[in-house]
Amino acid sequence: MKKTELRGRLLLLASIGISGIGSWIYFIALNLVVLQITGSALAVSTLYIVRAAAAMLTNLWAGSLIDRLNKKHVMIGLNLIQAAVILWLAFSNSLLVIYVLVGITTAVGAAYEPTSMAYITKFLPEEKRKRFNSLRSLLDAGAFFTGPAVAGLLVMVGTPATAICINSIALVLSALLLWFVPNIEPKGFTTQKVQRLSFYMIKQDWHLVFSFSRHAVGVMLIYLLFSFMTVLMTATDSLEAAFSVKELGLTEGEYGLLVSIAGGGVLIGALLNTIIVEKIPTSWLLGMGSMLTAGGYMLFTNSTTFFIAACGCALISFAMAFANAAFYTFYQTYIPVEIMGRVGSLYGLVESLCIIIVTALFGILVEVISIRLVVIIGAALMIIVALAVWTCSLRVLVQRKNVSVEKVST
Known part of the structure; x- marks a missing residue:
């Protein structure tokens, strides 16, 4: 059993690492393809x-x-669909076709993330998750560091x-590795659970999620606050290049060096x-990580020199x-795996x-x-939200009161 679990963890991490590097290569190359075809920044x-x-x-x-299907099979299928669509995209010259294919592959990716999260949660014992997630963060950091370089x-x-x-090709390899991970679902799971997708089913599922949220207000407040941190970071990052060039007066080469420094930072952070990870409570890691991230944005946005911006x-x-x-x-830990996808x-x-x-805006x-x-x-809004994340984490997570699906359904 331990040997199977270890092999499964290694295969999962290898799959995540390969697809992560591939995603960064795709992200950068796709922008260049559209720019070559149109010459338009708007496109x-x-x-x-x-x-x-x-x-x-x-x-x-x-x-x-996601919550009703065999998650291993879904992950393999989604990877293969993405691989086929991206291969088609590589040979497309029509902007409209590219947009449609990008929409499809993004939709598939949006379904993959909660599926993989549910699989990992069901597969790994709780005491092994922190270590696995730290290694996953390290692989994500490695992909962020090496992906753009490989793409270039x-x-x-x-x-x-x-x-x-x-x-x-990376997605096909990822799917191949997933083929050998353990099947976590009981026999007959698929045939017993799957129903025809309908508006009524979706409505009932939404009601279940809302009901869970009412029973686990503290947990979902932390979730929403961290999500809003992501929203603010994405919006601020959309102005990063313009800020670096127009306000700081950086050259393209200096901006590229700034991105490389960021890659080094995430790699060092993930290694540490x-x-x-095993010595510090999750509440402190989440709160401290959020606060330091917001502090970094405040330092960057107030910078006047390359050195301060790099720091x-x-x-x-x-x-x-x-x-992360x-x-x-x-x-x-706090979202029941039975409704994790929803x-x-x-x-x-x-x-x-x-x-x-x-x-x-x-x-x-x-x-x-x-x-x-x-x-x-x-950046100022991020500091306020990060402080709220840390405060809520210390108050809510230490109580460790999980809400079961049975309680929500009643």
Whole structure:
């Protein structure tokens, strides 16, 4: 049993690492492809709107299927679908077709995340999750550090389309590794659980999520606050390049170095996290990571020199390694695995909607006031939200009162 569990953990981590590097290669190469076809920055920006809209539409219903299907098979199927769609995208020259394919692959990715989270939670004993999540954070950091470099190398020796094809291959390899992970569902699970997807089913599932949220107000408040941190970071990051060039006067080379420093910061943070994760409570890791992240943004947005900006970026990425790993553990511990897909999808819908609204609002504010003031406002809001995350974490998580699905259903 222990040997099977260890092999399963290693296969999962390998799958996550391979697909993570592939995702970064795809992300950078896709922007270059659209820019080559259109020469328009607006066309590239539209990709982000398409991705957010596709994720929102998927989150409306995906959770209802995720919790009722065999999660191992769903993960394999989603990886293979993504691989096929991305391969098609690599050879497409029509902007409309690219947008449609990006929407499809984003929708598939939006369904994959809560599926994998539910699988990991069911597969791993609670005492093994913190260590696994710290290693997962390390792999994410490695992907962030190496992915852009690999993408740049592939584009130099080939084309952006070649780089996109590499991501398709990475997804196939990821699916192949997942084929050998243990099947966590009991016999007959699929045939017993699956019903025809309908509006009534989705409505009932939403009611279940709302009912759970009422029974676990403290837990869901932490979830929403951390999600809003993500919203503010995304909106602020959308102005990062413009702020670096226009306000700090950085060259393209200096901005590239800033991104590399951020990659180094997240790698160091993730390495340190794997060492100390077992010694520090999740509530402290989540709260401390959030506060340091917000502090990094405040340092970066108030910077006037490259050195201060670099320190801010390094602190942001360093602290996010702790915050993200802690959030994974928090989610796996306090959200019942039976409804994890539905909770993740519904709240993911809210987060996607907020990202669109707040990012658009920041973009409008830039035209009215200075870009520096807008990003400072974003950083100040982050500090307030991060402080709320830390306070709620210390008050709620130490009580350790989990809410069961049976209690919610009654």
